[in-house]
Amino acid sequence: MKRLRTFAYFEPASVAEAAETLAAHGGAARPLAGGTDLVVDMKLGRDRPGAVVNLKRIAGLDHIAPQDGGLRIGALCRIRDIERSGAVARRHRALSMAARVLGPPGVRALATIGGNIGRASPASDMAPPLIVHGATITIEGSGGRRCTEAADLCRGPGVTSLAGDEIITSVYLPAPPVRSGTAHLKIGKRGGGTDIAIVGVAAGLVLDEEGTIAEARIVLASVGATPIRAAQAEEMLRSARPTGEAFAAAGAAAAAGTNPIDDVRASAAYRRAVTRVLVARALHDALGAIGGAPS
Amino acid sequence: MITVEFTLNGEERRIEADPCVTLLEALREGLHLTGAKEGCGIGECGACTVLFDGEPVVSCLVLVGDAAGRAVTTVEGLAADGALDEVQRAFVATGALQCGFCTPAMVLTVEALLGAGGPPTREAAVEALGGVLCRCGTYPKVLAVIDTLSGGAA
Numbered sequence: 001m002k003r004l005r006t007f008a009y010f011e012p013a014s015v016a017e018a019a020e021t022l023a024a025h026g027g028a029a030r031p032l033a034g035g036t037d038l039v040v041d042m043k044l045g046r047d048r049p050g051a052v053v054n055l056k057r058i059a060g061l062d063h064i065a066p067q068d069g070g071l072r073i074g075a076l077c078r079i080r081d082i083e084r085s086g087a088v089a090r091r092h093r094a095l096s097m098a099a100r101v102l103g104p105p106g107v108r109a110l111a112t113i114g115g116n117i118g119r120a121s122p123a124s125d126m127a128p129p130l131i132v133h134g135a136t137i138t139i140e141g142s143g144g145r146r147c148t149e150a151a152d153l154c155r156g157p158g159v160t161s162l163a164g165d166e167i168i169t170s171v172y173l174p175a176p177p178v179r180s181g182t183a184h185l186k187i188g189k190r191g192g193g194t195d196i197a198i199v200g201v202a203a204g205l206v207l208d209e210e211g212t213i214a215e216a217r218i219v220l221a222s223v224g225a226t227p228i229r230a231a232q233a234e235e236m237l238r239s240a241r242p243t244g245e246a247f248a249a250a251g252a253a254a255a256a257g258t259n260p261i262d263d264v265r266a267s268a269a270y271r272r273a274v275t276r277v278l279v280a281r282a283l284h285d286a287l288g289a290i291g292g293a294p295s
Numbered sequence: 296m297i298t299v300e301f302t303l304n305g306e307e308r309r310i311e312a313d314p315c316v317t318l319l320e321a322l323r324e325g326l327h328l329t330g331a332k333e334g335c336g337i338g339e340c341g342a343c344t345v346l347f348d349g350e351p352v353v354s355c356l357v358l359v360g361d362a363a364g365r366a367v368t369t370v371e372g373l374a375a376d377g378a379l380d381e382v383q384r385a386f387v388a389t390g391a392l393q394c395g396f397c398t399p400a401m402v403l404t405v406e407a408l409l410g411a412g413g414p415p416t417r418e419a420a421v422e423a424l425g426g427v428l429c430r431c432g433t434y435p436k437v438l439a440v441i442d443t444l445s446g447g448a449a
Contacts, residue, residue, distance in 0.1 A: 001319075001320060001323075001333050001336065002333070002336035002337070002355070003316070003320065004315050004316070004317070005315075006315050007315055009297070009314035009315065009358075009360065011360065032358070034356075035356045035357065035358060035361070036338055036353075036356055039317070039338075039355075039356045039357075039358070040337045040338060040356065043336055043337055044337065052358075054358070054360060054361070056361065080350070103338075104338075104339070104341060104353075104425055104426040105351055105404075105422070105423060105425070105426040106338070106341055106344050106351045106352050106353040106426045107338050107353055107356070109347065109350045109351060109352045110352055110353065110356060110357065190425070191425065192422065192425060194425060195339065
């Protein structure tokens with residue numbers, strides 16, 4: 001049986017206590033949320049923490065609640081709960097779609113949104129939709145509370161902008177603009193895509209009153225060292241009509257802007273090819289979501 | 296050592312456990328409930344599936360301390376006094392197992408799916424069974440079990 005090397009185990013009752021415990025162990029401590037990344041890494045010997053700080057005894061970090069016209073989601077909110085939330089599906093559709101395919105059901109019941117973005121994997125399923133939705137991330141540590149843009153959290157594979165004693169406590173999704181729609185698509189080795197993304201795409205479109213694209217957001221997973229904005233493709237779409245041709249061209253531009261690698265799941269060439277297709281599809285899907293029904 | 300209090304197959308339990316073991320390890324080796332299996336050990340195959348408050352979770356990624364306060368159901372908890380429950384009887388009648396390694400996980404997954412309020416759609420059934428990898432290919436039979444138990448609505 002795959003077993004875990006011994007570690008010191010803590011169950012802090014508050015954010016302050018968690019921060020203190022993380023600080024006390026320096027780089028040897030890891031925060032534990034759902035465990036679906038950390039425990040895997042520990043079993044595979046990729047991570048060998050001297051201390052594990054289980055955050056799940058801290059109350060109040062797993063709620064989904066309306067706030068200032070938008071939605072606040074606690075960092076310990078489980079992916080399963082996000083996927084089942086009507087509030088998320090209605091106005092933050094890309095996040096809802098991404099939650100549904102983050103992993104198999106038995107993983108989604110444990111995994112958390114904070115853990116997913118805190119892991120800072122380039123393949124993150126939560127990060128691209130959060131960036132498309134313009135989300136901000138609330139972070140707390142012994143130095144107090146601060147906010148950061150979702151796009152600024154991940155600095156590299158496995159590296160966040162968090163200090164050693166900081167944890168993510170919630171994400172805030174602002175109210176979406178009028179005449180906007182979002183979508184998330186992903187391809188993985190498993191049917192339904194419910195494993196690590198080979199390519200992930202979150203897309204958002206805002207139309208003006210004439211039906212022209214006022215703003216486009218395209219964020220890609222697994223084709224760079226962090227989730228990346230397809231800035232050139234976004235620029236092409238601004239002031240364009242939302243046609244199949246425009247989306248196809250955006251897909252091509254997005255693919256050209258990627259820097260994927262060959263790995264066990266796919267080749268760089270495959271990733272580029274799939275990016276082109278998924279971006280066009282995601283834009284089409286996002287367009288279809290404007291003015292209406294969640295999927 | 297930590298003390299973990301939880302409900303296991305309907306019974307209140309209080310165990311002393313090494314906090315560095317997973318729930319799967321604690322169930323199999325501490326409590327001798329060997330229905331949950333280690334397939335991959337990293338949450339991808341679902342053979343370690345148990346139910347937390349009626350929901351399938353991969354117990355190989357759960358630290359034993361996180362069973363605290365939960366209602367945990369393993370396959371051993373289904374047969375009351377040795378009599379197989381309805382789902383288990385349907386698996387037998389339909390022949391929905393071959394090597395049997397994934398069967399505890401499949402049975403619990405079906406219990407959870409039907410317990411969630413149904414009848415489940417075909418799509419929901421397929422999605423649920425995606426959480427358990429079966430190399431023998433029993434999926435059509437397990438879908439038939441779901442179909443039978445939900446009155447043929449799937």
